[in-house]
Amino acid sequence: MRATSLYIGLRMARVALHLVEGAVRIALLFPFADARRRAELRRAWSLRLLRCLGIEVAADPALAQCAAGLLAANHVSFVDVFVINAVLPAGFVAKSEVARWPLIGWLCRHNETIFIERGSRRAAHGTQLHMIDALRSGRRVAIFPEGTTTRGDRLLPFHGALFQAAVDAGTPVCALTLRYTDANGRPSAAPAYVDDVSLLECLHAILASPGLVAHVAVAANLLPPFADRRHLAHRAHGAIATSLTHQATDAPGSAVQHQRKEGAINR
Numbered sequence: 570m571r572a573t574s575l576y577i578g579l580r581m582a583r584v585a586l587h588l589v590e591g592a593v594r595i596a597l598l599f600p601f602a603d604a605r606r607r608a609e610l611r612r613a614w615s616l617r618l619l620r621c622l623g624i625e626v627a628a629d630p631a632l633a634q635c636a637a638g639l640l641a642a643n644h645v646s647f648v649d650v651f652v653i654n655a656v657l658p659a660g661f662v663a664k665s666e667v668a669r670w671p672l673i674g675w676l677c678r679h680n681e682t683i684f685i686e687r688g689s690r691r692a693a694h695g696t697q698l699h700m701i702d703a704l705r706s707g708r709r710v711a712i713f714p715e716g717t718t719t720r721g722d723r724l725l726p727f728h729g730a731l732f733q734a735a736v737d738a739g740t741p742v743c744a745l746t747l748r749y750t751d752a753n754g755r756p757s758a759a760p761a762y763v764d765d766v767s768l769l770e771c772l773h774a775i776l777a778s779p780g781l782v783a784h785v786a787v788a789a790n791l792l793p794p795f796a797d798r799r800h801l802a803h804r805a806h807g808a809i810a811t812s813l814t815h816q817a818t819d820a821p822g823s824a825v826q827h828q829r830k831e832g833a834i835n836r
Contacts, residue, residue, distance in 0.1 A: 577776045580622070580776045584621045587617060587618050588672050612654060615652075619648070619783070622648065623779055623781060625781070626652060626782075626783050626785065627783065627785070631790075632657060632787055634787065634790050635787065637707050637709055637741070638709065638742060639700075639710055639712065639743070640710070640711040640712070641712050641745065643745075644719065645718055645760060646749070646760035646761060648775065649747055650711075653745070658709070659711040660681030660683060661680075661711045662682075663682050665686045667684070668684050697730075700738075701734045701738045704735065712731045712732075714729075716728050718761065718763050721748050721758065721761060722817075724809060724813060730798065731802075732801045735795065735801065736793075736795045742790075744788040744790075744805040744808045744812075745785060745788060746785070746813050749782065749783055750782045751778060752780025757778060759774045760775050786812060788813075789805065789808035791804055
């Protein structure tokens, strides 16, 4: 059933209030919390935000393997950050423009986000050092190596430079797959933050699509030592691409599922 304008308006107000609550919590609690407590607060807040958006999280039990190190995932939506934080709280590497987003930018700046400026070698080097320090201290750092978003139906080439910190720090890399399905279990593009879609339009599309589920799965857990960043990026890309393909063929309504059903009927 399609959501009404009143329903969407009320949900947007709820989301806005939750964002304000997050800012208050960060201002009051984070200065006195250790790293573990901050991760717990980030996880709980992200879960509540996803509930406000009407998104359920389906987490792969294998995520328990990703205790520390670099997290690398395909990128579909601005929601991806909160989905990952709901299961594996981490500091994210994000483009510098995100820091200027109203309220969300402030939240990111105070949640161990590492910002990177495009086209600046000096800034890129600083980002690299920041990532290495975070990884060596035992914290998780998450990246979206495609550098942009898709509708979740394809995987773009990875930027190998984002993997250099894992090579230098000698930490594991957990390759993750993110995908979104609707109330019927079919792939959904509602959360896709692509092309000329604005943040508000993307938010509206999500709230207008009840029953969304965010699936987070481990494609591969890659252990050091690594030959070099290009090889590491290639391995992570291959694992995520393979995992997404398998998940797509197992989805309800796919050609493979249709063939399986026909086979079951004919037996």
